Amino acid sequence: MLLKDKRVVIIGGSAGIGFAAAQAAVVQGASVIIAGRSAEKLEKAKAIIGSDKVEAIQLDNRVEEEIKLFFEKVGPFDHLFTPGASYVLGPITSDSDIAKSSFEGKFWPQYFAVKYASPYLSKSGSIVLMSGAFSQRPLNGGASYAACNGAIESLGKALAVELSPIxxxxxxxxTIRTAREGAAQEKRKRDYEAYKEMCALGRVGQPEEIAHSVLYLWTNTYTTGSTLFPDGGYIFS
Structure with missing residues (x-):
């Protein structure tokens, strides 16, 4: 149940959880393709990992045709992880662009990734989608985001049936500690402090801890249709 000699694709692999998963996969002996919108960030991530087992391919996962062409280029592989997302939170009174952003930047990119990846996936392989604990314990001001995460979790169950034995x-x-810049960094720090009060473990998570969950889901050959919540006890606290 290891990744040695497996071929792994991570859409959103240049930073955060995706980058941590890429690092961990390389340590286990996998060849990894990381994809993302920024060529500069991809090359930086590749240099940090420092392995000839890493390939970087630029991709805007909000564009369906780009996703299709991406997987045609990648060809056969074993495991997929889709953490790459871009969205804005807002209350039910928000403009439609804000309301739609979670689905356009997080749900549909993962949906289409699976659609175009599945013909190339090994029948003994796997897919790991990414939602967020907001699906189970939403806070004020993020109705569409909560709905999006819930939809991704339902999508995972449906695809486990449809794509079996994949x-x-x-x-x-x-909430996971990731690098942010400028005003976004200051807001993130405030969010970290608030999250500590809302979860059982009293701290935010690290990208490596979520990557550990991803590797489990890739390598445990009897787990499918499941959602893991590595959230420090947020959803029940």
Missing amino acids: RVNVVSPG
């Missing part, structure tokens, strides 16, 4: 699971993390 396994499909979902990882649903809580």
Whole structure:
């Protein structure tokens, strides 16, 4: 149940959880393709990992045709992880662009990734989608985001049935410490402090901890249709 000699694709692999998963997969002996919108970030991530087992391919996962062409280029592989997302939160009174952003930047990119990846996936392989613990314990001001995460978790179950024997699971993390810049960094720090009060473990998570869950879902050959919640006890606290 290891990744040695397996071929792994991570859409959103240049930073955060995706980058941590790429690092961990390489340590286990996998060849990894990381994809993302920024060529500069991809090359930086590849240099940090420092392995000839890593390939970087630029991809805007919000564009269906780009996703299709991406997987045609990748060809056959074993495991997929889709953490790459871009969205804005807002209350039910928000403009339609904000309301739609979660689905356009997080749900549909993963949906189409699976659609175009599945013909190339090994029948003994797997897919890990990413939602978020907001699906189970939403806070004020994020109705469409909560709905999006719930939809991804339902999608994972449906795809586990439809694509069997390919396994499909979902990882649903809580708040994770990631690098941000400028004003976004200051807001993130405030969010970290608030999250500590809302979860049982009293701290935010690290990308490596979520990557550990992803590797479990890739390598445990009897797990499918499941959602893991590595959230420090957020959803029940």
